[in-house]
Amino acid sequence: MGFPVLTACLLAPLAAALILVFLPKDEDKLHKWVAAAGTFVSLAISLYVYFAYNKELGGLQFVERVPWIKDLGVTYFMGVDGLSLPMLLLTNLIGFSAVFASWNIKNRTKEFFVLLLILIAGVMGTFIAQDVFIFLLFYEVVVIPIYLMVIIWGSSKRVTKEYAGMKLTIYLLIGSAFLLAAVIATFVKSVQITGTPDMSFKGLGQVAFPEQFQIYMFLLMLIGFGSLLSMWPFHSWSPDGYAGAPTAVSMIHAGILKKIGGYGLIRFAVYVMPAGAAYWAPFIAVLGVIGCAYAAMGALAQKDLKYVVGYSSVSHMGYVLLGVAALSVVGINGAVANMFAHGVMAALFFSMIGFIYEKTHTRWIPDLGGLARQVPRLAVGFMMAAMASLGLPGLVSFIPEFTIFVGSFERFGLLAVVAIAGIIITALYVLRAGANTLFGPPREEYNHLKDIQGPEMVPLVVLGTVLVVGGLLPALLFDVINSGVEPIMAHIADYLPAAVQIGGKY
């Protein structure tokens, strides 16, 4: 089996958290460097894994398998394929940047970074677990730190941080309750059918569930994963939650945690319940399109920067749903790639907004203006994120969106047009926010502001590089994703009853 690379990757932040626990309380700088070191190790390992992964071979690699609960068929089963690799990399990119984005945290740094590291490890675990039990386990690990971080380090604007934290937590827990019900039912049914307990995604995927069962189960999973992905109408936690959360949490939440929803939808719901997926696909597409258009319009009406990005992320998740709903190689490739792209972009956006808030003590757009003159680097980061958000070609998000459009336009025709029209609205609100914040006459009260420098530059450099490299060389991303998506689609084609066979044009 060799060296357990993935476990090492998973344990690095946890180890750092453990070290932090034993450090004295007031060594702020030290806490930050330990956290940075922990996330850096993970980032390095995940980069290695990403490039060492054999794309021609495909399938699960770097597999680790230790039986855990025999009676329930639970295995400590870790591995990565083309679907989880980009997500793993994304997690660590954002985790690493998030540490630096919180560089100016003053109170209770120790607790903050311990929770942050646990959070990062939890998210990472969900992406590399190949066993649904372990997947849920890690998912639950994620929820609690978020709640604590929001209510302790968050900020109250339109809603109080307590409200925001509670809303976030309850939504995530309700989602996971639906999920848990679906998982248990699926597991019990699979034992009835095959006689051997097996909780791995692969094992469950081999079971031929009756079609009616699949349809019910898929709906449960859709609600579960959908509320995690902020699918309309289960989205309202997202803007409020991000607005209340501290920068690092917004970054991780919008950047990666949401993606667990999309990832789970593909990895678990679509993979295990293909007939259910085929049944609900048009429904998902409609919700996705509504989400796109609706949230874009919502974002247009916002005056708080974080709300703008909060709504925008709901809108972008609509594209992901649309891609998934296409249930074609192209569509799902696009959905996964878009999750990656949106993660990078949203994290950069939130980190820049975090810095603006830190320096000017406001996120209220009418109170800002002309910052490009006073904090040019910050402005560059903000504009890069904004441009990526409106899908500017040459940055990482354009090709994934284009791919989704191809996939969904092929399948849904006019419906997809509405979603594509979202790019106009997106341009409108993103440019409006950017222009009113950065351009125009500089304001006197911000003349003393210091531009981001030193460690504060890390999010911009790391995420900005990914934005540009991913935009210029989309093959880096797509080759990996495709190696994961094609087997899944082939599998689905095998397991779908002929009557609901999908594909073809229109």
Next chain:
Amino acid sequence: MLMGVSAVHFVLLSAALFGIGLFGALVKKNAISVLICIELMLNAVNINLVAFNKYVTPGTFIGQLFAIFIITVAAAEVGVALAIIIAIFRHRLSVNLDDFDWLKW
């Protein structure tokens, strides 16, 4: 043997005793009285147990066994209950149950 005394009499006696105990436990305001009433109910049950033992399974002593159990438990219960009542009395100078509503919402 007592002639003309059947299981019915015992059941009636025990039912009456239980009814009196229940009524007292529900309406009395004095904690001590309520405790006494609870004793009454327990003893009604004891009578039932012993009587049914005699008429249903005369060969064994299951009923008596349970009756003794209940007496023991009742003794312990009275001990604890009286202790609590005394403790409360020391705090509130009252044994009126209507005053004992701190568990209210």
Next chain:
Amino acid sequence: MHHAWLVPLLPALSFLVIVFITRPRPKLSAAVSIACMLGSFALAALAAYGVFTDNHFQHRPLIYDVHWFGMQGLNVDVGIYLDPSSAMMIFMVTMVASLVQIYSTGYMKGDPGYPVFFSYLSLFAAAMLGLILSSNLLQMFIFWELVGLCSYLLIGFYSHKISAREAAKKAFITCRVADFALLLGMLAIQIIFGTLNLDELSEIMPHFENYTTAGMMTLIAVLVFIGPVGKSGQFPLHVWLPDAMEGPTPVSALIHAATMVVAGVYLVGRTMFLFTEVEPAMHLVAVTGAFTAFFAATIAITQREIKRILAYSTVSQLGYMMLALGVGSLTASFFHLWTHAFFKALMFLGAGSVLHALHHKADVWEMGGLIKKMPVTGWTFVVGGLAIAGIPPFAGFWSKDEILLATFLEGHYVLFALASCTAFLTAFYIWRMIFLAFFGAEKPENHPHESPGSMTGPLLVLAVMATAAGLIGTPGNPLWQNWIFFGHPHHGEPNIPIMLISTALAAAGIGLAYLLYLKDKDKANARALAGMFRPVYKLIYNKYYVDELYLWFNRKIVDGSARMTYLFDIYVVDGIVNGVGAVTKGLGQNLRCVQTGKMQTYALVFFLAVLVITVALAFTDSSSTALVMGGAK
């Protein structure tokens, strides 16, 4: 010629170098940028020389493709597509870009954003050249958006000015609306034909019946055409182009006159195979072009700011190019594109020189007699004016004549009449501007001075080009027609009446302008004329209120519905969510009252419950009793 891929790469390199290395040193940054641009120009010239000396290229372009990304069902290559059209374009773009950059060293002197300005110009040049050389529609779209980005950044270069900020935003969003349609068209092409490669598409499209219906083809063509409508400022999406004049003048010259705005024309030219298949789409292109040409020309007559007049003139001239494409003459369209780039860049740079001298006083009515103090600027401007008015033998005459001829020969007589009227109007408004600004009495409050050599040098070069660039496509010397064409080369016989008509119209326009604005010292007749047609004048002066219409739409409809959505979100969606929470909370609030704390109440409830259960059990059958009692068997 095989190094054509370096042409866009050099400016891109210069962009990176300036941004990451030389930004603190303005002079060096400018030097890097200009050096790369000139290198790129040399390479482009070599490539163009290679193309135009090899007859092979008349029918077969040079194509290099590399795989970019792909998956089952979607594969995209990127590469280089070099044929006479693109060779001509890269030559023109690198040349104008080099001249503009040299000019900018003088114009932008002392600006705090000097190095940034040059980095943007480099990035723009890279994107524009990339667009021209694209072998794939998607690749083209990417560069298309990137030039849009550069345009956005450069229009908003004076970002502390609110007007510049708003103009930049307007430009980006207007183009975005158009690009949305273009994107849809591309998606449809990808899905129906399975490729976006230009070369493959040009093979497939003539046999489109195997793939789809004519209706669908028309739809695709219209969608693809809307993209250029935005980018090339055609009616009704022309509104951003005049506002784009908020940018520094060299930017207006390079991006909003000579290069980026013709990208739309270039795109339609590149996808001619799509349009020629469907007649209605061609008509749409022609009508849009002719209407825009006329429409913008009427607006230009009434405008007062020198750059705005030129901007509307650009819109109008772009309309000419579209008209030519719509009547099927790629030759005429690209010929006009070629000559227009030189004379319009010349006029914009001249206008920049004037603004530089007058400290950004833009109203032509406040100028006058400038030619005495600024001879080089003035006389080169006059050359530009002669070229755009279409006076032989200046460049504009030959290309405009080609367009009129093509329109006439294709039998579009109405469009021909419209285009001829426009020719008259063009001559009139340009010469109105020239007479007002450069001739007549000097204004005592102005203290103009001739611009430095770095600015007049490019003017002179462009003046030469504006004079001579048309000579390669005259009826006697139809070099151009032999190389740049769609389908088959097309040699129109020299049509003397049309040449005479267009020259006469141009001369009449100039003459009228002379009468109204130069001979008539106090311009009383012009004012009287404006007064006589007050409502019409006002309508035209306010640009037919198209901007106001859009503004109204944006403020009321878009923002209004955004507001509605947000309120819906807070009060309905979130209302339901909070409602569920409130119901739960309220339920708890009420139910806890049951918890009286009175033990005897509890005991009573307890007893009654036991009673109810017992009774219930007594009246039900034994099996269910057994179930409830725990299955005592």
